[in-house]
Amino acid sequence: MGSYTERAVFVKHQRGAVTAVMNMSLFVLLLLSGLLCSASGLWREYQYINISMTWTQAQSYCRHRFTDLATVETMDDVNRMVYLVNETDGYRGLVWIGLQTSIQSNWVWSNGEENISYIPWYPGQPTIYRCASFLNYYWYSFHCGTTFPFACYNESTRYIRIYIWKNWTDAQSYCRRYYTDLATIHNSQEQQQIRAVVGDGFYWMGLYIEFWQWSDQWNLTFRNWEAGHPFISSGDCVAMSTIDSGKWVQDICYQMYNFICYGEDRLFQRQIVRLNFSNVENLNLNDPSLQTTILNKMNEKLKSAGLKFTYISWKMDLGGEVFHLNSKRAVNSSTTCDANVPLEN
Incomplete structure (x- = not known):
C-alpha cells in the first residue's frame, strides 16, 4: 500500500x-x-480566454472580469502561460498579452536596470536609433537590425566576447540562453575591462530605448521577442506564440486573437x-x-x-x-x- x-x-x-x-x-x-495567491504580490495567476478579440477588447474583458491583460516578468511566467494554453485546448497560434507601445521612451539596460549615470556617448550621439553599441571607449546608437558581434556577461566571468554577427534582439536572446544577458557598463573601469576583452570594432551591449509599457502600468523590462521583432514588424500591440517557446511578436492591435488575463476570476x-x-x-x-x-x-x-x-x-x-x-x-x-x-x- x-x-x-x-x-x-x-x-x-x-x-x-x-x-x-x-x-x-x-x-x-x-x-x-x-x-x-502570492505573499510577495508578484506571482500572477494567469487566465486563458479562448475567445478571439482585438487587443483593446481583450484589455476591457480582462479588466472587467479579472485584473488586466497578462503582465510577464520572467521566463517562468512565459512557460506557465504556454503550458496553460496547451493544457486548456491545445490552441496553436498567437494570444494577446498586456504589452503595448508607450508614449514615453527612455534608455534602459536589457537586464532591467534603469539607473544609468555613466553614458559616454560619442559627440553627436545618440541619433534616432534605439539600440546601443560601443567602439573602444565611446557609445553609439544604431538601427537595432544592424548586425554586430556582441558582449555578454555572467556573474562569474563577467564579460564574454561573442564574435558572431547578429542583430541586437538575436544577440540578446543568445546571451540570455548561454550566459546572463547582454553586457552592462556602469563606469569607466568597467568600460576598460570590456574593452580589454573584446578589442577593436563595434560590439552590441545591453543598452536600448524602451518604448513599450504594460497595460497595468507595471514597470518591467523583461522581453521575449521573436527574431526580427519588434523592429521590423509594424503595430502597437504584442502577442505571444503558443508554439515557439512563448516568443513575442509586434502586431496590429485590431487583429482578432485569443488572450491571457491575470488575476482572480471575479465571477x-x-x-x-x-x-x-x-x-x-x-x-x-x-x-x-x-x-x-x-x-x-x-x-x-x-x-x-x-x-x-x-x-x-x-x-x-x-x-x-x-x-x-x-x-x-x-x-x-x-x-x-x-x-x-x-x-x-
Whole structure:
C-alpha cells in the first residue's frame, strides 16, 4: 500500500451560490486549503480566454472580469502561460498579452536596470536609433537590425566576447540562453575591462530605448521577442506564440486573437485543496480514467450539498502528473477519513 499526495485540486464555485459544507467519505484527508495567491504580490495567476478579440477588447474583458491583460516578468511566467494554453485546448497560434507601445521612451539596460549615470556617448550621439553599441571607449546608437558581434556577461566571468554577427534582439536572446544577458557598463573601469576583452570594432551591449509599457502600468523590462521583432514588424500591440517557446511578436492591435488575463476570476471563487489519498489497492492514481471517476464522485457530493455551480479539476505539474507517492507518511488503511471543506462566497 502506498500513500499518494496530490498536488492540488481546483475547487471553483460561482459567487452567489449557496454556502455549504460538503462531507466527502472518499478516503480523502484534507492537508491544506487556501486561496491561490502570492505573499510577495508578484506571482500572477494567469487566465486563458479562448475567445478571439482585438487587443483593446481583450484589455476591457480582462479588466472587467479579472485584473488586466497578462503582465510577464520572467521566463517562468512565459512557460506557465504556454503550458496553460496547451493544457486548456491545445490552441496553436498567437494570444494577446498586456504589452503595448508607450508614449514615453527612455534608455534602459536589457537586464532591467534603469539607473544609468555613466553614458559616454560619442559627440553627436545618440541619433534616432534605439539600440546601443560601443567602439573602444565611446557609445553609439544604431538601427537595432544592424548586425554586430556582441558582449555578454555572467556573474562569474563577467564579460564574454561573442564574435558572431547578429542583430541586437538575436544577440540578446543568445546571451540570455548561454550566459546572463547582454553586457552592462556602469563606469569607466568597467568600460576598460570590456574593452580589454573584446578589442577593436563595434560590439552590441545591453543598452536600448524602451518604448513599450504594460497595460497595468507595471514597470518591467523583461522581453521575449521573436527574431526580427519588434523592429521590423509594424503595430502597437504584442502577442505571444503558443508554439515557439512563448516568443513575442509586434502586431496590429485590431487583429482578432485569443488572450491571457491575470488575476482572480471575479465571477468565481477559486480555492486550491491539497489532498492525501490512501491507495489500498495499489491503483495507478495517475490513470486519467481513475482521476475522472474520483472527480465525478466528488462532484456528486458537491451537488448533493447544494453547490450546483461548483467546478473542480486536478492541477497537473509540468510533467503532466497529478499524484506523487508520499513514502514518508504512513497511512492506516483501516481508517476512513472525512473531509469537511467550507466553501464561502
